[in-house]
Amino acid sequence: MHKITLLIHCEDQPNIIASVTNFMATNKGNIVYIDQHVDREQNIFFMRLECEFKSDAFSIEKFRNIFKEVLVEKFQLKWKMYAADKKPRMALFVSKYDHCLYDILGRYNSGELFLEIPFILSNHAHLKSIADSFNIPFYHVPVTKDTKYEAEREQLKLLESYTIDFVVLARYMQIVSNLLIDKYPNKIINIHHSFLPAFVGAKPYHSAYKRGVKIIGATSHYITEELDAGPIIEQDVTHVSHSHSINDLISKGRDLEKIVLSNAIKLHANRKVMVFNNKTVIFS
């Protein structure tokens, strides 16, 4: 049994759903999941579809070609087709904070995450022992103002040599430049410790404390050139009060960060996220 996951978007137009589902049937596929969304403001159609093929002769490469010939040009589709059983490969970038790292590795170990983690990278050596205890290669790539370009070149080489599909910044605390963003567009996931667009930039818990908000949040988003302004994947919040110090906010926020980031990773790894015009469509 072969199974594919298909993501498409295009200008909205009549018969698009019927054409795609009919195409699958004609090619002996059985659709087991279908969901769609139309952005009426921008007139864009989005679809996510899972389809099973029983034939032993099925080849995803061949099927991609047929799909391209029959449908892509006709409807001017933007599309991605995945072998559903192929786990994406995720690189994990960390700095000194360990709470997101522990959370992700705990889930990874328990089989909760549909992905592979070929390596962990950090600009500091602090968390190496955690990587070791989970038997995952750890690369220490220091970053200073002067060595930033070289450091990113080294990162890029690692990403390529490990054939990484997407990158997760698990409180990496460094601004990532276009050198990486351009190579991995909408494939670098960050966790920001505020409810974006409130409190962009550094020290959001301090700003939240100062403003006297009654709720704090965390936001996972794809990195784009503009700081903390990329497409939002997942957000969550928790109530706070005047009685919470900045340290309390930081501590409560850690729980948000862990869960929001892990949820974003799951959505991305399961190919449930589409991006258009700096916004996400989430087929969950």
Added chain:
Amino acid sequence: MHKITLLIHCEDQPNIIASVTNFMATNKGNIVYIDQHVDREQNIFFMRLECEFKSDAFSIEKFRNIFKEVLVEKFQLKWKMYAADKKPRMALFVSKYDHCLYDILGRYNSGELFLEIPFILSNHAHLKSIADSFNIPFYHVPVTKDTKYEAEREQLKLLESYTIDFVVLARYMQIVSNLLIDKYPNKIINIHHSFLPAFVGAKPYHSAYKRGVKIIGATSHYITEELDAGPIIEQDVTHVSHSHSINDLISKGRDLEKIVLSNAIKLHANRKVMVFNNKTVIFS
């Protein structure tokens, strides 16, 4: 332009999605919404679909017949097809509490609800002036132990004479018998003031207080023969503490009841709820 909403469920089987979407295309329909769910435990397939037809000659009665001939027998479908622009007609049963009534009528007035409210019925006269101020007919049908059967016969006559599609018990505080349930299966929506299945029956806030729970809830569900055990449509909760008295729980609970019931009404009125084996599938 004609638009239909189609709900189907049947045993899960290959090609069901392609067959239905293909059928719509063949009949010159353009699918504008599709969502589906497979209950893997019970092997049941559920689908909700909206389809537009441009032809002036389109008739939903004829289309129903063609659909029946071509697909219903073949796949052994259970199905419902609605003209999407036809508002369902809802009867509102109340008792003495007014918070859900005000909330529903406020939304109704503002155009937020896709439905018509031909009448309000109560076993008490207390809320008549509210019905009057919204210009909705009000029927006072007292219920005592001895007159319960006659009262429900009268209710039934009203429901039929007004061609009511579904009934909402907005804190109606009376147990509804099979006389009504059998005529309106999965069409009588209740709001229960607890997080079901916790605290079934009378005085759930008192029970919650006694147990010392840290969260209280409200549940909207379809009425079935067994008390508070019907299919759940919507639930929500709020945090409480030791400092809340029973009256505080009741007051906080009112806000939950209003919002949970209104959300359930919207889901039902927009034909987004399917029921199977005492559980709901919600296409929201």
Added chain:
Amino acid sequence: MHKITLLIHCEDQPNIIASVTNFMATNKGNIVYIDQHVDREQNIFFMRLECEFKSDAFSIEKFRNIFKEVLVEKFQLKWKMYAADKKPRMALFVSKYDHCLYDILGRYNSGELFLEIPFILSNHAHLKSIADSFNIPFYHVPVTKDTKYEAEREQLKLLESYTIDFVVLARYMQIVSNLLIDKYPNKIINIHHSFLPAFVGAKPYHSAYKRGVKIIGATSHYITEELDAGPIIEQDVTHVSHSHSINDLISKGRDLEKIVLSNAIKLHANRKVMVFNNKTVIFS
């Protein structure tokens, strides 16, 4: 039985709690509620206390004088003392939206709110019939660019002639000037339809839609000179997705606005809010 509510704040210093509680005991008061908070960043002590006096001879005016003599100067207290059974008087300012108005009046009618509403004021006539149906005087005071000053003078006269304690802007949609703010500092409560400090100013739901946030919110705060930047009393949020249109956000947001504003009103009316340096301390 007489009961007072006392709110104090001052620089943090030793023995402040014991001094106040001892003072109450000496004056034959029985403390039935006490809560306190120390802002360690600013070194400010806050306290809320309820105290009962059995003597028929008790007079709050006399007690205020004794309190002032004995404690206020010694600890340099800022303080407010209320007769606990005296309901505050609240003016309600509205515009064309009715959801907050219905919500507040429904609660008011049911006895849920410890306050009096002597009048409702609007810059439009649209909601007069609602005020009428609840038997509350309604004043229509139109506001244009040119007449703004005169309109606010008229508002001020009404507030004074009705001896209003605090003002609630229930989606009033007008910027209130210093003429009113200075007379009612931290006594004018607004509801802003976003999760402040995100989306300050006009059309926050449109901005939220454009940014693609996964959570929307509402914020109730005291009006200050800077727009949407006053002390936050209460906030709440709800999850949204790509499938929600701007109208969906507006509709879901209305439920937040109603509940957040009513909660803020309750906290203020029950004298549970203290303000210091543009932040609130909430003794709930």
Added chain:
Amino acid sequence: MHKITLLIHCEDQPNIIASVTNFMATNKGNIVYIDQHVDREQNIFFMRLECEFKSDAFSIEKFRNIFKEVLVEKFQLKWKMYAADKKPRMALFVSKYDHCLYDILGRYNSGELFLEIPFILSNHAHLKSIADSFNIPFYHVPVTKDTKYEAEREQLKLLESYTIDFVVLARYMQIVSNLLIDKYPNKIINIHHSFLPAFVGAKPYHSAYKRGVKIIGATSHYITEELDAGPIIEQDVTHVSHSHSINDLISKGRDLEKIVLSNAIKLHANRKVMVFNNKTVIFS
């Protein structure tokens, strides 16, 4: 500087707050935190108080004696007095699930928890390597029907020899008998994977799935003789839908379990929980 935390409860009576605060002042203590609650149904007064003493000569043993002489008998107080800087000692009981264990140890390592973990105990050997990697002694005490009594005797011996203050069952999956409960009343914290009192007993996620609830929860409570019926410390919930399988519920539930249990541990370790008549008062 010495600091104590005092928890008291007694029948509600006049002047109790003033008497205690006055006692502290007389003994040269400066109260830095005070909170109180009156259960009006049962007429019980609860108080939590933190007090600092500057004198080098201060001795908590002596102070306990004075407190007993002056106040305990007079007001018939039930009371506990702690040296605020003395960390409680917590034993961790686990079985095969590791998510709560990782979560607790991650927090422990980062300094977030005010407690000591002298040892981890399990009826299985599976999680020994995790205990090892955090350098905490691990005891494997197998439990079978026939050896249960001996096993609990061994557990008791370990608890005593390590002078344990409280026990946390982090998904321990065994019913604890009165042998332990009687020695550690309201000192054994369990995490139950449902929103109690819904779904008591085994396999709550399966029951939740079968009932078709739209929200699942987790509850942390003190163990009492009756299964899952002890005083509730903390609860939280998350939304689910028809699309979630039992495994999805289990996976989403793990995140609830971790956070609810950790919050309960923090409240207990910081002496913020009081228990009376099978309910908790939480001074948070």
